[in-house]
Each structure stands twice: as C-alpha cells, then as structure tokens.
Amino acid sequence: MFRAIQNTKKILPEGSVEEILQSGEEGVLSTCGADGYPYATPLNYVYHNGAIYFHSALTGHKLDNIAFNPKVSFCVYTDTELLPSKFSILFRSVIVFGKAEEVTGAEKEEALFAIVERLSPDHVSAGTKYIKNDKDKTRVIKINIEHATAKGKTS
DSSP: OOOOOSOGGGBOOTTHHHHHHHHOOOEEEEEEOTTSOEEEEEEOOEEETTEEEEEEOSSOHHHHHHHHOOEEEEEEEEEEEEEGGGTEEEEEEEEEEEEEEEEOHHHHHHHHHHHHHHHOGGGHHHHHHHHHHHGGGOEEEEEEEEEEEEEEEOO
16 A cells, blocks of 8 residues: 655665654645645644644634645655765655544643644743643644655665
8 A cells, every 4th residue: 555665775774754743844735625635834843642743823725724624635844964075965764644633632732742742842831831821722733654765874
C-alpha cells in the first residue's frame, strides 16, 4: 500500500522517525479537497503519545479538506545545509501518512498543553491560563500515524 523509499542509501536508522518528529520545529500538512486539488499547509505541531497534534482556527481550508477526506500526509524536514559546490543538500526528513481527526475534551486540553510546553517552554504558566480561557476558540487535530519513513543525506 505504501511505497518504499526508492534511494535506499538515504534511509535513516531505526528510531529516526520519532527523533525527527520530536526535534522538528515545523511541518507541512497535505490534504486533498472535494475539488481534487492538494493543499499543503505549513504549521507548528507536537509529536505526543505516538501521534501528531496541531491546533487550528475553528474554520478553514485544511479543515474542510479533512472533513472531506481524513487521509493526510505530513512532512517534517530539518538539519538542512545547502552544498552549492556539490549541487546537493544535507537534510533529514520524515514523511507521515495517516488519518486526521478532531479531538475534544481532556485529549484536546492535553494536546494544547503539550503544544505550549514544546513551543513556549518558558511560558507554561501563562499558556495554561490561555488554554483554560480560550480553548473553545481553537480546534485540535490529531494525525493517527499509519506509516512513516525517515530519509536524509547527512554527509
């Protein structure tokens, strides 16, 4: 069902998927809508309890697409360095395939807190208050990972 990485020299060692998802700062969510067009959205995320979570406005293009088709792809890339003289680039990346779903209640609050801890570690107290007061002004989406690969060029 899922394709193998074609260039086997670029496959990263076991454990790289989780490490890159934990250390990456942003990712790109790809969805497909009723119009048949793909839609890619750069966003912040947290890898928590084996899933990817992100927050969103209450309405929008990516949410419409997820409602139409919950199958998504999510890409994280890190450690990039352009090598102009070699016509190459160093990088590490992960591609995730999974199904997206909105989470609510305790799972939503836990995910929001994990996002605050990851993105604003020096402001957890203020973030906790923010979550308590404004959690109804955002939606939280969870990507249940079905398949993931890690590849890169590190030297």
